[in-house]
Amino acid sequence: MESIALTINGKKVSCRMGDTLLSVAEKNSIFIPTLCHHPALKAYGACRMCLVEDENTGRLMASCVTPAAKDMAILTETERIITHRKNIVRLMLAEHPESCIVCSKGNRCELRGIAARLGVAENRLYPMPNYKPYEELNPFIVRDLSKCILCGKCIRADHELVATGAIDYNERGFASRPATLMENPLEESTCTFCGTCVSMCPTGALSSKHAGFVGTPEMQKDSICGFCGAGCSLAIGIAGSRVMEVNPSRVKGSVNSATLCVRGHFAHDFLNSPNRLKQPLIRMPDEDSRLVLQPVPWDQALSKTAEILADIKRSHGPGSIAFVGSPKCSIEENYLFQKIARVVFETNNITSTGSINGQPILRFMENKTMGAARISPFFELEKAEAIVVINADPDHSVPVAAYHVKRATRTGTPLVTIDSRKTGLAPFAAARIRPEPESDPDFRIPLLIASLAAKIADLNGHDSGYISQFTTGWDLIKTETSSMLEANPLSSGEEKEISRAAEMLSGRKIALVLGSDVMESRHGTAIADASFNLVLATGSLGAPNAGIFIPTPESNTAGAMDMGVLPDMLPGRKQLSDSAARNKLESLWKTKLSPDSGLDLPGIIEAAESGHLKALYIMGENLIRALPESSRVEEALKKLDFIVVQDIFDNRTTRLAHVVFPGSAFAEKNGSFTNMEGRIQSFIPAADPPGQARADWHILGMLAQKMGYPEQYATIEKIRQEIRRTVPMYATLGSQRQEWIKNSEDTTPLSVKNGDKFEFASIKQGQPAEISQGKSFTAMLGSLRWHPAGGTRTSRSPRMAAWDRDSQVRLCPADINALDLTGKEAIRISSNHGSIERSFVADPGIFPGRVFVPLGVCGNDAACLAGIDSLKQTAPAWRTCGVDIEKI
């Protein structure tokens, strides 16, 4: 590209065609003040603070929007410019309320910073404050628009980055302000409270809501968000040792850039919850000789635990102890946890709640793609030729993934959604394929996906070169699809939308976003099969900016799986039955590994009920809350002789435990997470754990030592070293702040080992079965953006707790009429396993006969509608169940 030479303040500089003067100056370390400029946003030129002068022409220009041109002689600090800048600031201050002393923006206020730099104090102008109502009725964002300087950052962040469109300029001139539709308060608008605008606001017009005035954080530390699978880079603001505020970090190339979601931005206040565990506890007789949990020193708690566990292992055998890890804990912790289970206790009874939440689809795709879909950077979605979203609502599950999709559609990328629900992406979709509302709409989804692939092939838009070179079984699939269509013909509406979608997708590589919970609903395997076939038919697997994208539900869903926290899987995504992998680990770990898979989650509950299981060690999971049928789980746990729980909160599971170790949350320890993209991100502590709480890896290391295990795990580096040696996928773990899963030669996309070919999956479509089990409604259990997964942490956040719209179930308006519900009353939803009471809200995007029930709220009671038995399959279909609804 052509290089341009110019001078700035007499210094010769060169830049590329199209660079703005501001970016050239920044590159050459020449400071130009700005208020409306943000690197993640398009240049706007609203504040005029970045005025510069061209010496040749004498013209004043806003440097953020002026492209550099040849032979310009730019001056950035002349007297004339300074006078103009001062006047602009004086005018802004004349309109600004004089409340700096109690403004929580404090010294981070950019307006104040620039005023100080220019020496503007008394502005000697008639003050004309533009008072607006102070809005703070929602628990997240405080809006004080009298402090607004109309830089437009919030509006542009809303439109360009998160594509929600809740606010825009309203009115004109002096009255002009960023406003929601009808100037409603934020909580009555489409605002999702992602807080992106709050982080960008240069003044105190937008700020996070706190219980009282908190001032400004003393320092900021970079970390990684521990809620969902996005793994956003955070800048955590600390005062004392308390986490006060969270903003997106300015790290380059992060998954979130300048955005966050409501959880990442506002729910971190769970860290300061009074329910945090601060001391190790042991169940001991008190004065009245009742057994209660009492605080003890670490050493005593660990010795006692080691002693009892060793005893149980000796007398009842290794199979009598089970371990439940957590997709919320780090890679290092999960690795050490499964190693202790497999090596010290010689058992494969190791699993985590990830095994029923997200990991099933990851494992499915790992097998089908032979490891070729491990890495899927979500920024590629914005460069994709076309996007297909199947049974996913990333707008709620992983908002940052949804931002990528929405941004792509705003630049014209066609988006096709295939879903029985109307998701947050629906307004952005160019084609929406919805099944006919039969009793079992999900039954039709594999059929719709397969016929979309067939229709693309009819248009000759499939990639026949790719199909013949890299795949087998295409012809079989074609005949299978036509026989499926014969048995269940498409309706005219479905047919029409599929044709429209096929035209958009024809000849294009597609980026397929698949819901992480697909395998946990009925017909999940068939939907996954059909989706995989669609990706192969369009030649998208392994192509740039295309492939399979799965927004995982928790921060380390993928990492926990990769570390082998599964009863039938070893670290490095190796099957336990794979004897070569087993032998390799046996020699590294100097132990014998049993080839028989251990107990999975339903297995653990059943073994506890039958008395075969004696002891359970739980790390970072409130099992009673996270699993379906909580009362059954609770009864089962009560039968155990010994329960050890390592957690951050006092909860229903810790109350049953015999020993409780206080662990640390993500912002309080060292560790790494593998996000939905296959990106491994390491983090360091931003705050101190409360009381005597310690990092979970540290607790495990101390326990291993007490158990007499010869290796010492006193530092995180020691564990990382071992992972690097043991798990080739993680060969570079911890060497940098972020890296990607290492693929060995044989799993690099498009160089499939030994000329192996991807095999088109034969779609095993079940029956449009007895979906409702004699019940009148089908409940779909899913997450809303307020609470990921079981919501164990977000529900302890005071801000989330103050938000009362997280628990409403969604019903279609016709059903609301049919049930004769008037609006405010609660309804009872009961299944064969349990019943819950919730308020409801009408949602025209729901099919009649279906009800969407948000998980993660009210103690995650919705999980009790599902049964433990539904987990006992490779596709644990616990997210759909038949329910009755009645008015109460």
Next chain:
Amino acid sequence: MDPTQFDRHKLDEIIEDYRDRKWALIPLLQEVQEEFGFVPPEAIVPIAEALNMFASQVQGVITFYSGFSLKPKGRCVLRVCRGTACHVKGSRSILRLVKKELDLEEGQTSNDYQFTLETVACLGACFLAPTMMVNKDYYGRLNPTKVVSVLGEHRKDKEDD
């Protein structure tokens, strides 16, 4: 008749003519304004959906231009010029007289929706100063008598209805 009521069917027809054409926001709003005398707030969301825009953006455009109104206006919209030439020729007194005659302040609409009083910075007819407009008609070289007769004329309109 309640002036805030409008024909939804007609609105849908207008929107349908412009569907998926984002550039057409202003012509579409003009047609809506022309048809109903105002842009009903209820129209914002359907318009935004049809044009693939955010509702807040559509609202921003409506409130930016004084040619669009979210409130129903009177049958006669009076625009009294307050430009320099008219000012010199006494438009302040003209405005005061109109206000008194109609018992309205600037920007107000009479309860019977007969009159809306507005001021503008210049009507571009300075040679006729002082001027005002009633709907699409210009009235120039105003004096108190003329103002009263113009207003009377338009009051009469109402009785004809």
